[in-house]
Amino acid sequence: MIRALTGFSTRHPWKVIALWSVTGILLAVAAGALMPRAMQAQTGDFLPKDYDSAAALRTADERFGVTSDAGRFTVLVGRPDGEPLTGADRKNIASVAKDLGSRRVTMPDPQDTPSTSDDQIPFLVTDYSQIPKVGVSMTAPDRTFTLLSVRLEGNTVDPGMHNLFRAFREHTEDAFAEVRLRTGFTGDFADQIDTRDAEEPTQRIVGILMLGLIVLVNVLVFRSLCAALIPLLAVVIVGGAATGVIVGGALLTGTDLDTSTPSMISVVLIGIGVDYFLFLLFRFRELLRERPEAPPRAVAAEVGARVGTAITSAALTIVAAFATLGIATYGGFQVLGPAVAVAVLVMLLASLTLMPALLAVTGRRMFWPSRALERTPRPGLAGRAGEIVSRRPLAALLAATALLGALAAGMTGIRMDFGQGGTLHETRAAATAAEIARALPAGVADPATVYITAPEGNRVTPRSLGALSDELARIEGVGKVSAPTLNERGDAARIDLYLTSESQTQAARDLVSGPVRDTVADHTPKGLEAHVGGTAAIFADLSTAVDEDLRTVFPVAAGLIALILLVLLRSVLAPVVLLLSVGLCFAATLGASTLVFQHALDKPGVNFVLPLVLFLFVVAIGTDYNILISDRIREEMEGPRRARDAVARAVRHTAPAIATAGIVLAASFGSLAVGSNPSTQQIGFATGLGILLSAFVLSVVLVPAAAALLGRGIWWPVRPRGRTGQGEHPEATALKGSAADHHPRPLAVPPAL
Template sequence: MRAAAQDRGGPAGPRAWSRWRKLPWAVVALWVAVIAIAGPLAGKLSDVQANHAVDYLPASADSTQVAKIQEALPGGESTDLVLVYHRDAGLTPADRTEAARQSARVAADHTLTAPPRAVPSKDGTTLMYPVSTTEPGQDDDARTAFVDEVRERAKGGDGLSVRVGGPGAMNTDAQKVYGSLGGPLLYTTVAVVAILLILIYRSPLLWLVPLAVAGVADALSMAVVYGLNRGFDITVTGQSSAVMTILVFGAGTDYALLLLVSRYREELTRHARPQEAMAAALRGCGPAVVASSATVAAGLLCLLAADLTSSRGMGPIAAVGVLCALLAMLTLLPALLVLLGRRVFWPLVPAYGGEPVRRRSLFAAMGGSAGRRPVAVLVTGGVLLGALSLGVFSRPGDLKLEDSFTSKPDSVAAMETLADAYPGRSSQPITVLAPTGRADETLDRAHATDGVASAERGRSGGGWTELSVVARDAPESAGERNTVNALRAGLDGAHVGGPGAQQMDLERSSTRDLRTVVPLVLLSVLLILIVLLRSLVAPLLLVAAVVAVWGAALGIGGLLFEPLLGLKGTDPGLPLLSFVFLVALGVDYGIFLMHRVREEALAGAEPTAAALTALRTTGGVIASAGLVLAATFAVLTNMPLTGLVEMGFVIAVGVLLDTFLVRTYLVTSAAVALQRRMWWPGALSRTPAPPAAPQEPELLRAP
């Protein structure tokens, strides 16, 4: 009866077959409607990005309180600039006249809080004019226009350099850099993924399908994140938007081509109709894909416990990217592949009734070496990862604000000039907000604080008075940090902020978040693995492996950041964010390998054969997935922000270590060494193992 039904058009006859034929078209039509709604919302995501340093800080930070109170003062938050005139051989009278003329022109065109006053350096090479205005208010576009106009007014030439620095210029340069990320990041990611997919599948058409689906998923994820921002006030930064795009294309492509399509191509040799082959492929790999992506999302959502606003927003934003990629790859991609039929695989079209291509497997050979001396391989790999982790102690110190850009913007060059020309005066004021009734007392105490060069009263309003305090030491130096700490300890009832204080609060919050979020990620991932693998030993092994990879990747970064990449500091958020991503993504691959090991063991294979067969059958897929994911994160190393470069480097290196060392050798060796104990205390650990059979001939063959 079943054969007769299949002859009539499918398992349930012509009517069922007719529904099968219509389903892909219905899915595509539904996605067209979704994108028609999501597209306009996705385009608004860049409008709600918050990229000021204070936007990354928790609401409880002292410097955050300063920024909020400043916004409430008359005129809103001020825009503070410094016009820097410099000539190596010493400023000439004509230089000084031109500097006075230009600063006067700025004062004539704008309402400043005080007339520009020249501050010459002792060596006569530099002249600076502090400029402050509340004219642009809190509008970022107005501030950018003001800074750009000042830069147009301040021009040098004939050996005279003129630069515009200060916090206002630094914020404007940062906004421009973040605003420029979207296009180059997307284009580079698409190009890298396209090249890899063409090389992996050797088809001129196939790579277009998942890439187009990933683009659709990216648009949907941006629309969803925009909705979360509007509805729940989730902080969206340029960094989190960039990482989301990387995850959509990296993880989405992994789920698509390297899992679903591989299984679908195999099923096409067993089923005459693409619809039936796709249904079988989804039944075969769908649960594993869903489980792994859910694990990644759960790990990322642990960032909601972070104190840093930027990290707390990164969690749901990245999880949205993963889940939107999963949804698109399990619905839209199958529909498109079915509609395109077998010809999408041209020139290597899988024929119904044919045999999958079999060739010598590199992973079979690797597994053979791990299987012969599992303990030796395990110990050697562990020692290697431990040695690489020691590089963490060689990494550069915490990243300074002026080192946050890979190419030096005008504001950073101005700060460097000021630091050299005014060694006893900071070019970056510390902002103190004191209750108005105690402003005079606070000002006197600020003058008397060790490390303070000068202090003066500023705006008042709402019960607060603003004080501008200049430290003797360079911005973000140990001396300035001591001055900030002394002001916070000695000025009762006052808040101390400004760029240097913000960076200090950022580092402290990052340290706190590392202690809080890491245990949550480990616990949540471990519990999910215990449920999926029905074991305690195997999940502990996978978690220990990804933690070792994280340490080794950070260590390699510490060794190479400065000598190879020229980076002068380490982003405070790097340890936490790289941990969350490497643990979540590493466990993702571990699920596929260990799920196959368990499947082979349940089918009756003895433990060594189960581990080596799992590696042979999944190694190529996991390796291809790892290459694609590492390549997409490596795209971040070409971005103009140091934090993104460091994150992309560490995660790319970690994914490669996880793919080609940990999964291939260490986890496989541990499975061989532990035998049935791998599945303790589950029932599989108590199942008697069948007699071992020779495996070498089988290891040399792979589908």
């Protein structure tokens, strides 16, 4: 199958390139337009339905018409001089708020205003204009400001909704300025937009620097602009196709994508896409040197078939690892896993078709203007590393194990941080929230809510909830309890709790999941049903769901990877070596992250999703690199040389590809560490470090050292046997290995070529 795909692609390269180019561009354009419709920003919607906060969300939707697909924020209104509001000021606030709640908000820029003219595609046009829901919430005890609660209906990740918020903010600021009052905006939606606006310049610069680093590394390695730019351009096209497939699949199946999914897919595709192209390029250059008279298309077909097998094995390992997220209880993981798996499969298809086609078309011009093909390369660092590992495998193995073990010891005392991390930017929303917190409970802009419902045909009365409200008010950490608010039918009520801690803090989650829920369970009137919702409750339930998923996904993913390795390597011992090595690398990476963030930087702990993300990426991608070096070691051991010589030769030829790929992929993930969100910083740093350890410690030192120690026995029960000449002793034949390295070997050219 692999040989058939690569053979067809190298026989008809221009057709393959044209098909991928057109498909990738079209799918990328469609994905860009439709992506917001496929995403869901509300974490609570990804929780299992039997969780308390998920039940609260359903009650809010069914009984109060409060959908999760809405942007909620708070507007602070006060005097410019900071003095208490006068009676006239309060009248003006009420009048302006009423006016704001009766006027339709439209886009500020005519270019952003939706149109339904015949020259636009109807299903891509969205009318974001609407009448916002505005109400006066409360006034500060010192009367220095009044708060308005505002809600805009729509998907909060949609750029159109962001423009609508900006239009409302500008109109609100102007309206209150006319009556000489100042405004401030805070809350989840306002903070999300302010943070994105603050991060956008940094993210753009980081993206440019990341792409520049990839190009620079490839230029330094290959001394060629073509070899540096063509892989990157191909990966961008394939990435567009993969994103389009994922978005289209999500819309067709009615699946919501988590907001982190697009950025994660982008990083994965750039990283592994460039990695796979590098594996092909290094082998292509090696064979062109050995066979200067061979047709480039024949060499491209041979490279595609040889390296394609290792790439397929590596890609399937990543797919299997992420597919296990489909069994997670948290919906965000259920979506992320299959999405990444699909993206990797699309990149695998491109690696077996588009990339060999590009090699066939460019041939030796791929390495222009470098003249490296005309001379025999020196062994260099890779050659010396191979010699050291093969001559002193036990020392190399012990040194690598000691390094990883020392880092793994950093996990001692590890704690999980279930906070959302906040932001490092001082945004306007953050400043407004700080001003509110100085006068009111910190959670006033994002309260926890108790929803009480009556069975079909019954009603809820405020008097019946008096005891519950009184008990909730006595809880330490609850700053204020609102009066019960009934819905229109009178069969449900809501009680807002304004906590003294911000909703995304650990203190708020502990308070809601403990004393608040216990009080609700003990004092809800008989015959009524109550659920606790809000941001703090959602994240408290999220921590429980993730903890359960960690215990389930880890063993299942490890078992699947082990099974794939057994089938692909046709060995019992080799998969054990590979799995033990990547397991140690995972522990080392998590330990190093604990040392840096929890101990050195004095954070509350490591981010709660970090162990799962690290396990999937470090184990899957670490296995990816291990498969590449193992495949080359096995190939060399099938030749007429001693096992240790085969290991030295495999490291010499494969280490540069793995090292370059590791740097590129680590840079890709490391770009996440430059963002302002501390949670993303931890994921970016840890994943980048884990990939570097996988590339330079595992694949270049530890695994080759183990192979040198075990010899051909590592492949038991199907051991490769060295091919020798008739009547020739293996040791004698092995002496020819170095000479064979520099002489062309015959190339089996497919008949069609």
